[in-house]
Amino acid sequence: MSDKDSLYYPLNISLFAFTLQSGTDLDSPTAINEPPQSFKDKYEKLLKNNYDRIFDFDNNPFPAFRQQFPDSHNYELLNANKSGRQFFSFSSREKNPNPLNPKPLYRLLLYPQKLGDSYALLINIFRPQDAGFDTVNLNEIAKFNPNQCLSLSDDPNFIGQTFLITAYLNIAEPDKPEALRPHAEKLLKPLLGDTCPEFYQAEKFLDSYLLEFSRAKTSQTRVLVLFYFSDFTSEQLQKIYFDLPELFLYYHKIAHVYQMSRRYAKELDKLIQSEIASKSQLPDSLDLEVLKTNLKDLLKTTPKYTSEFRKLENAGNTININTVNYQRTLKRLQAQVNDRFELFSRFVEREIQTFQLQIQADLNYSKPGSQLLDQAIASIRGLVEIEQAENAEKLQNTIQAVGTGIGVGVGVAGIFATSYPLIEKPWRLPSLQHPFLPPHPFISAIVLSFVVGGGLGLFAWYITKHHLDRKLRQKK
Template sequence: MLKIDHPQVYIYSYQLSSESKTDVDSVWTWANSLWQYFSPDKSLVFSPANLSYPLTKPNKFTHSNQIDGSLKFCCIDDSEGILARIGSPETEENKDLEVAGALTQFNVNNLLVADSPENWLGQTILITYKSETYQQPSDNDFRKVADECLKHLFPKVSVRPPFYRATELFDSPMFEYSYPKSQVQVFVYLVDDDIEGKLGKIIQPLFELFYHRHKITKAFIDSRRNYHLLKERYLEIEQTIENLEAKITEVSRIELPTEVDLVKSVDIDESLKYLKIKLKELLRESLNYERALECLEDFNNTINIHVYNYQEKLLQIGDKSELIPDELTAFNFFVDRTCRYFQEQIKGDLGYFKHGTDLIKIAVELVGGIVDIEQAECDRSLERKIEILGAGLGAGGIVVSAVSAYVETPIVFRIPQTGDRIHPAIASLLWSVLAVVIVAGVVGLINGTSKINGRLRLFGRKSVAQLSDSPSQPVNNTLQQAEEVSNHEPGG
């Protein structure tokens, strides 16, 4: 039967100040529930008014001869922290305690951990114990004790974190139960009177060290949610571009002349309206995408800042404990290995999604160019119609002016008789209409022929624009269409 002396449980709990104001899942609701259960003084209620920096003096309680404890509070940056201790008083009757009996009563109704840890920055739980057989047991015995402590402190398997690694602090074995992205971290640590004194000297930097650890972990967890959001928006933008590609293909399609009609064309006005609407949608999606990308960059900056702060606290702990950095492997491992993984992961995500920004810029410029080109084509078409009509009317006016001088007989309206000739005025009008039709037809034929010849020359081109580093094949196709459309401009 495994036995321990004077077990203590230290719970370091942190939450953003902006999220601790609500009763649900608040650190203050948690602290008051803990106090109401263990303390005989039920009237005391804790709130943010209890905060200060550094940690406040302890609010102590005595639950029984086997359980006492305290609560301390601290304001750190934009967050609120609570350090709770629940343990066995150092009396003779609290030696050689069975692990099951001692630790189970510390966590009745699972009071020690948050109901919804995802709404907190996180919790670090440090379980310490002493042992009369401190010098003799092997590492396997220490691990068995640690496993038993965790098993009985967290009887619910869903709450219990997995074993992560074994390490040492102050030359004493320490076991960590967690995983890199966990918001609940548990240490089981064998101590003696000397180690307890050393821990007492670093209580404030150790409290802040765990705070920075949870800020880093929470930022990375949030970055994963942001990653999935960015991925969804990236796919939405790709889908919008694919839809635009199909429409651009329709707008810029080149048809060879047939015997019935020379050129078949789509409804340009309708296509332009569609492209303008999609351009606005793409700009809106681009804005949302940029904001999500900025959030990912903010998470990366948060991690970098708190990695630096974490390292500073390690130096303070080393100075106060007279330890060199290599002797703090229990805490160095997180910043050397886990944080580096976090940083490299986000760096890779930023590199990938910044290609999406280039994709959006290309698409926006492309659609804007298509709209401008097609608008210019419409304006050019209107100019051609005005040119044809103007030429015809001008020619008709000249004919009327030339013939009108010979019109001397007034028009008399009567029933035509056999042998009557056309009145000169009517003849002048007919000549004018004929001139309008002939001249307009000739001008229209000249313009139409040059336009068809231009299209046929364009149709023979074989060069295709490609985007070599584009993450999406539809963009390459779209650029190809853009080249074809841009060459439709007058003089191209």
């Protein structure tokens, strides 16, 4: 492309950015309730920190928000002191070199709204149209977005953003819109840098050509480049320009929720593979402690699994609701300008249908995991109860056998002890004293009672325990 091809006029950059104002994000149970002033402070800080050299914000303060907000889901945030749309514009300090009637070199338009549970911010920076004095070359494009600051992506409640870039090109109208891709990419490189998504599609739009750079499955940023080849395009775009935030909001809600659903599906799959499948397998040895550990782990997994499954279900429902809103808004805009909006309609036919089918497939895949989890918990809980009952019976049998043995031993020892009334009688033998005899007959009685009683007690314990263990095995 020659230098002549690198001139754009009059370049117009619009940022449509969206954040949640109220409600609950699917990722967090914490309720969101951001006051309007907080939202106002954010975009004022963004503009003051990056555009103060171009616009005199000190002498031209930002407009105040309205004091009373209507009882409505959708309303404009700026003071309602005039009829029509409530936006505010700033003019740059620098003017173009037109000797007859110089115009500001840059203009900035600000249009904040509340749409449902979200804030919608439109920031429009453009070169005012002035024949012969409104061209923009490549070296100047970066000034429209200094430090590539145009974004609310750092906001914790950020949903997504769409850039709409319009300009005339000093070239002949091509046969196919895809032929304009090199011109669009050359424009976007200094404007957005590496933050620009990859090229996705191009289509005829309002008698001109619209190119889309996006990845709805993974990116929260979408870029639309509209190259004019007819004044009719600009006139028609003005009719729907202030309605575009609503259409783009539903686009980003759908894309944002789908992107979150991928995390939920991944977490469910992880729980199924690493927790449910492994813990639900019975060990080779039914060790009671191992069973208890597995049961505790599965009981901890249940609320996690249920939570992620419900999030995935809610994601599908949210996409369905916003699809209806998107289609209704799109139909209204189509009627306003009598255009088919093929590029925007394709989002429903391609991405949204794919999103819905994917989430339903994830739910179908995850449902058996919930059933397996319940079955595993019930099975292991039953085994634990059986093991505990058997261990209790074994302990009872052991106590009974030991008691029997002790009873027999003590009884026999008592008999032997009472069979020797010799406590006060010494051993009486003929003249020789046997060297191996104890010195007294009482000691012999005690020793013999322990030996005979203990032996019979052990025998009684063994017979009793063997009998009870055989009965326990027969029960199984």
